Every structure is written in structure tokens, then in C-alpha cells.
Amino acid sequence: MGELKVKDQTRGALGTVAAGALALAATLTLLGPATPARAASDGGFATLGPTSTPDQLFGIDTDPSAETLPIRRSQSSAPRVLYSIRLADSPQPSTVDVRAMTQTMFCRTTDIDGTNKEDGECRHSKPYRYAPRFFSKVVLSDSPTDTAGQSVIQDWQSVVCSDEVHHCPVPVQVDGAPVSGQGLYVNFVAAAQSKSAGKGQVLAVSFGDMQAIQSLAPPPQPPQTTDSDGLRSSFPMSQGSDRSQRADLRYAVLFSQPVDVHQGDVLDVTVRLKLAIHKSKDNAPLTAVFAYLTSDPDDAIPAGISTGQAAYQRGAQNCPGSCSFTGVGAIRSPDDGHMYLNVSAFSKDHEYRTKGTVAYDGTLSVTRR
Numbered sequence: 285m286g287e288l289k290v291k292d293q294t295r296g297a298l299g300t301v302a303a304g305a306l307a308l309a310a311t312l313t314l315l316g317p318a319t320p321a322r323a324a325s326d327g328g329f330a331t332l333g334p335t336s337t338p339d340q341l342f343g344i345d346t347d348p349s350a351e352t353l354p355i356r357r358s359q360s361s362a363p364r365v366l367y368s369i370r371l372a373d374s375p376q377p378s379t380v381d382v383r384a385m386t387q388t389m390f391c392r393t394t395d396i397d398g399t400n401k402e403d404g405e406c407r408h409s410k411p412y413r414y415a416p417r418f419f420s421k422v423v424l425s426d427s428p429t430d431t432a433g434q435s436v437i438q439d440w441q442s443v444v445c446s447d448e449v450h451h452c453p454v455p456v457q458v459d460g461a462p463v464s465g466q467g468l469y470v471n472f473v474a475a476a477q478s479k480s481a482g483k484g485q486v487l488a489v490s491f492g493d494m495q496a497i498q499s500l501a502p503p504p505q506p507p508q509t510t511d512s513d514g515l516r517s518s519f520p521m522s523q524g525s526d527r528s529q530r531a532d533l534r535y536a537v538l539f540s541q542p543v544d545v546h547q548g549d550v551l552d553v554t555v556r557l558k559l560a561i562h563k564s565k566d567n568a569p570l571t572a573v574f575a576y577l578t579s580d581p582d583d584a585i586p587a588g589i590s591t592g593q594a595a596y597q598r599g600a601q602n603c604p605g606s607c608s609f610t611g612v613g614a615i616r617s618p619d620d621g622h623m624y625l626n627v628s629a630f631s632k633d634h635e636y637r638t639k640g641t642v643a644y645d646g647t648l649s650v651t652r653r
Contacts, residue, residue, distance in 0.1 A: 328349075328368075328428070329345070329368040329369060329370050329428040329469060330343050330344060330345035330367070330368065330369045330370070331343055331369070331370050332369065332370065332371065332372050332496065332498060333616075334548065335548045335549070335550050335616060335653075336546050336547065336548035336549045336550075336617075337503070337548075337550075337653070339499060339500040339501040339503075340497065340498070340499055340500070340503075340550065340653065341372050341497070341498045341500070342495065342496070342497055342498075342550050342614070342616045343369040343370075343495065343496045343498075344369075344493060344494070344495045344496075344614075344616075345367040345368065345369055345493060345494050345495075346492075346493040346597065347492075347493075348366040348367065348386070348489045348491075348492040349364065349365060349366055349367070350364055350366065350489060351405040351488065351489055351490075352405055352406070352409070352486035352487065352488050352489060353418075353474060353475060353476040353486060353487050353489060354476065354485070354486055355412070355416045355476040355477065355478050355481040355482075355485045355486060355487055356475070356476065356477060356481050357477065357478070357479055357481050358477060359417075359419040359440060359442075359475040359476075359477040360475070361475070362475060363419075363431040363473050363474065363475040364431065364473070364474055364475065365428065365429055365430070365431055365471045365472065365473055365474075366386065366472050366473070366474045366489065366492060366494075367384065367471070367472040367492070367493070367494035368428035368429075368469050368470070368471045368472070369469065369470050369494065369495075369496040370428070370468075370469050371424075371463060371468045371469065371470060371496065371498055372498055372500070373466045373467065374463075374500050376500070376501075377462060377463065377464045378462075378463045378464075378498055378499055378500045378501075379460045379461060379462055379463060379498070379499045380424075380437075380458075380461050380463050380470055380496055380497065380498045380499070381458060381459050381460065381461070381496070381497040381499075381552075381614075382422055382437070382438075382456065382457070382458035382461070382470060382472075382494065382495070382496055382497075383456070383457055383494070383495045383497075383552070383596075383612045383613050383614045384420075384422075384454075384455070384456040384457075384472050384492070384493065384494040384495070384612070385453060385454070385455055385456075385491075385492060385493060385596035385597070385598075385599055385611060385612060385613055386418075386420070386453070386454040386456075386472075386474065386489060386491075386492035387451065387452075387453055387454075387489070387490040387491040387492060387597075387598055387599065387600060388418045388443075388445055388451075388452045388453075388454060388487055388488065388489055388490070389405070389406070389445065389450055389451055389452070389487070389488040389489075389490050390415070390416070390445040390446060390447060390449075390450035390451075390452070390487065390488075391405075391406035391409045391411070391412070391485075391486060391487070391488055392406075392447060392450060393411050395407075395409075395488070396408070396409050396410075396411055404488070405488035405489065405490060406486070406488050409484060409485060409486045410482060410483065410484035410485045411485075412478075412480070412481075412482065412485045413447070414478050414480040414481075415444050415445060415446035415447070415478070416444075416445060416476050416477060416478040416481070416485075416487050417442040417443065417444055417445075417476070417477045417478065418442060418443050418445060418452060418454055418474065418475075418476055418487060419440050419441070419442045419474065419475045419476070419477055420440070420441055420442075420454060420456060420472065420473065420474045420475075421436060421438055421439055421440045421441070421473050422436070422437050422438040422456065422458050422461075422470065422471070422472055422473070423435065423436050423437065423470075423471050423473060424437060424461070424463065424468050424469070424470055424471075425468065425469050425471055426465075426467050426468060426469070427469065428469045428471065429471075430469075430471060431471070431473045433471065433473075434465075434468075437458050437461035437470075438456065438458045438461075441456070442477070445487060448567065448568050448602065448604055449568055449601065449602045449604060449607075450602060451490075451570055451600045451601050451602050452601060453599040453600060453601050453609070453610075453611070455599075455610045455611060455612040456472070456494075456612070457554075457612050463498065470494075470496050472494050474489070490598075491597045491598045492597065493596055493597050493613070495613060495614040497550060497552075497614060497653060503653075507552070507651045507652060507653050508651065508652050509649055509650065509651040509652075510541060510649070510650050510651075511647050511648070511649050512539050512540075512541040512647065512648040512649075512650075513539075513647065514538050514539060514644060514645065514646060515537060515538060515539060515540060516536070516538070517643060517644070517645075518562075518641045518642060518643040518644065519534070519536035519538070519629065519631075519641065519642055519644070520534055520536070520638075520640070520641055520642075521534070521561075521564060521569065521631045521632065521633040521638050521640035521641060521642060522534045522630050522631060522632050522633065522638075523632070523633065523635070523637070523638060524566065524569070524570070524632030524633045524634055524635070524638070533630045533632075534630055535584035535585045535586075535628045535629070535630050536584055536628060536629060536630070537581070537582060537583070537584045537626055537627070537628050538557075538573075538627045538628060538629055538644060538646075538648075539555070539625075539626065539627040539648035540581040540582075540624050540625070540626045540627075541624065541625045541648055541650055542581070542622065542623075542624055543577075543622075543623050543624065543625055543650065543652075544621075544622050544623075545577075545617040545619070545620065545621065545623055546617065546620050547617060547618065547619055547620050548616060548617065549616070549617045549652065549653075550614055550615070550616050550617075550652075550653040551577075551595075551614065551615045551617065551625065551650055551651070551652060551653070552614050552650070552651035552652075552653055553575050553595035553611075553612065553613050553614065553615065553625065553648075553649070553650055553651075554610070554611070554612050554647075554648075554649040554651075555573060555575055555599075555609070555610065555611040555612075555627050555646070555647075555648055555649075556608075556609070556610050556646045556647050556649075557573065557608065557609040557610075557644050557645070557646035558606070558607075558608050558644065558645045558646055559571060559603050559606060559607050559608070559609060559631075559642055559643070559644050560605070560606045560642070560643040560644070561603055561605055561606065561631070561640065561641075561642055562640060562641045562642070562643060563638075563639050563640045563641060564633050564634070564635075564638065564640035565633070565634050565635055565640075566632075566633050566634035566635075566640075567604060567634075568602035568603060568604040568605075569602065569603055569631050569632055569633055569634070569640070569642075570600055570601070570602055570603075570631065570632045571600065571601060571602075571603050571607075571609070571629060571630070571631040571632075571642065572598060572599065572600035572629060572630055572631075573599045573600070573609055573611055573627065573628075573629045574586040574594070574598065574599070574627065574628050574629070575594070575595035575596065575611055575613060575625065575626070575627045575648075576593050576594045576595065576615075576625075576626055576628075577593040577594075577615055577617065577623050577624070577625060577626075578593070578623065578624055578626050579621070579622075579623055579624070580624065581624045581626065583624075583626055583628075584626075584628045585628070586628060593615065593618065594613070594615070595611070595612075595613030595614065595615050595625075596611060596612070596613035599611040603631070603642075609646075611627075614653075625648065625650050627648050629642075629644075
């Protein structure tokens with residue numbers, strides 16, 4: 285019988301199991317709850333764990349396999365699997381839903397020379413003045429490192445990262461992709477592209493994660509979605525000069541939706557915002573948006589939120605006057621109880637003393653899977 289290397293998510297090392305032992309029953313009994321794993325360049329991958337629904341499995345990969353992507357003249361020249369999750373073997377056809385958020389960043393001169401961050405992802409990259417594209421697609425494959433895939437469940441999509449809008453969140457959502465066969469992985473494939481690309485130039489990958497929800501049978505009833513409007517119309521900006529500290533960040537709760545959960549419940553989260561900057565001297569203030577489970581509806585600071593409580597690690601983008609933001613992710617509830625799905629944000633002004641504000645309009649959608 286052939287053997288397959290699987291990442292031991294408890295120890296963070298590679299263990300070996302027989303391929304035949306990855307049948308559904310073994311998946312449920314051996315893997316336990318889904319936990320973070322790194323889709324490492326050596327072929328590591330995350331695995332699925334049980335949820336509160338018998339015919340539903342959940343997995344999450346919270347660590348991109350690379351901190352940078354080489355910029356090439358074609359997205360097909362140097363694609364890379366950033367996240368990979370091993371799907372369960374099932375005798376019957378199943379479906380998989382995929383959620384991913386990737387934080388990419390244009391490498392400015394101050395990022396490359398270490399002025400902004402001494403050990404940043406862009407260090408030692410070659411500078412560039414063009415605006416590269418971040419390309420992504422999602423494939424099913426029999427290998428966690430395969431960038432082509434046996435089937436493409438979402439084809440190439442792209443966003444532009446520029447010197448002005450240099451923090452670029454990339455949301456990806458795939459619903460109901462058919463799964464048929466054994467030993468399959470869902471792979472998130474990424475590439476950086478520009479027709480002006482030169483040697484040694486990269487696009488940074490700052491944060492990112494991908495979740496997979498595999499349904500082995502149709503749900504007994506359609507999933508229920510609850511939409512929430514914002515709690516306020518605006519929030520104050522934070523001090524953003526070189527003098528500012530982390531403690532100067534002024535987090536604000538934008539949405540808070542009450543949810544009663546059982547351990548293992550899966551919540552599918554979508555945040556849609558339209559933002560408008562007022563009274564700021566910054567040409568494109570950085571705005572970061574977070575979504576997480578908490579016991580306190582006023583909890584505005586996601587510090588200390590565990591992986592199991594966050595819909596995604598971080599979504600941040602520069603907003604030149606006005607912009608739109610979309611965040612997607614899923615949470616497998618680690619606990620029972622009456623909780624709140626909070627969305628908080630901060631926006632950094634260029635000035636140390638600021639009277640800037642951010643007006644917002646949008647919706648928080650939470651679907652109980």
C-alpha cells in the first residue's frame with residue numbers, strides 16, 4: 285500500500301500514514317478538530333476535521349507557503365501553491381466551499397531598504413515603478429504542490445497593487461464545487477505578473493489563510509443567513525506618523541451580530557464596506573478590518589483572538605479618498621455559548637495629531653452552515 289506524508293498539526297512536523305487510512309471514518313477519528321497548518325514548500329498541507337454537522341468537514345490553512353512571489357511577465361511562468369487542504373475520501377460525490385483572504389503588498393523603496401520594517405518581506409527585493417497584478421486561482425489536484433490541477437474550480441482572477449494602493453486584500457469565494465475521486469487536495473494558486481517585470485522583483489504576501497468546507501451530503505435544510513447593518517456611520521482615524529505606537533491605534537466596532545453557537549458550528553462570514561476618508565492629509569490611509577467571534581459585543585481589539593475565533597487573519601488596504609472592501613472567511617466555533625460576531629477596524633492618518641474620520645456603509649452577512 286502506498287504511503288502519503290501528512291502534516292501533524294499538533295506537533296507541526298511531518299508524520300506518515302498509509303494512504304488507505306484516509307477514508308472518511310479515519311478522518312473523523314484521527315484528525316480531530318481542524319487546526320492551523322502551513323502549506324509548506326516541501327508539500328505540507330492542512331487537513332479536515334469534524335464539525336457539529338455529521339456530513340460536514342472543516343479545514344483551515346493559516347500560513348502562506350511563501351512571503352513573496354516573483355513578478356514575471358506571465359502569471360503562468362512561476363505560479364505557487366500558497367495554501368493546500370487535503371479533502372476527505374468519500375465513496376459518494378461531495379462538494380467543497382472555499383474561502384480565502386490573502387494580504388499582498390507592493391514593495392516600495394522604504395520597504396526594500398528596511399526603513400518601514402527591518403525584517404519585512406520586501407527586504408533585498410529589486411525596486412520597481414510599475415503596478416503588478418496578483419493573480420489567483422483554485423484547483424483540485426492529487427498533489428498539494430500542483431499548480432495546474434486536475435480541475436479548476438475558480439479560474440485566474442487578478443487585482444492591481446500600486447505604489448499608492450500598496451496594501452491589497454484579495455478575497456476568494458468558491459461555492460459548491462463538485463468533488464469526485466480519492467486523494468484530492470484543494471490548492472490556492474498565486475502568481476505576480478507585469479509586462480515590465482525585471483529580475484529580482486517581488487510582490488509581498490504579508491498575511492493569508494484559506495478555509496475549506498466539505499459537504500458529504502446535502503444539508504437537511506438550507507443554510508440560514510443573517511445580515512446586519514453598521515452600528516455607527518463613521519469612526520475616528522488613528523495617529524499614523526513615525527511617532528505613533530501600537531497603543532495609538534483607535535479600533536472601532538463597526539458591526540456586532542449576536543450568535544448562539546455549539547462547539548463545531550461553522551459560520552460563513554462576509555463583510556462588505558464602502559469607505560470614505562474625511563479631513564485626512566494622507567493620500568491613501570491604511571484601513572484594516574477584522575472579523576471574529578467574541579463574548580463581548582463591545583470588544584473592538586482583536587488582539588489575543590485565537591485562530592479558531594477569527595474569520596480571517598487580517599484585511600487591510602489603502603484608501604485614496606474612497607474605496608470598497610470585501611472580507612470573506614469561515615469560523616469553526618471552538619466553544620458553546622452566546623457569542624457575538626464582531627467586525628472592527630482602524631484607519632491610520634499620516635499626521636500624529638489627526639481630526640480625520642472614516643465614514644462607512646455596508647453589511648455583515650453571517651451564514652450558519
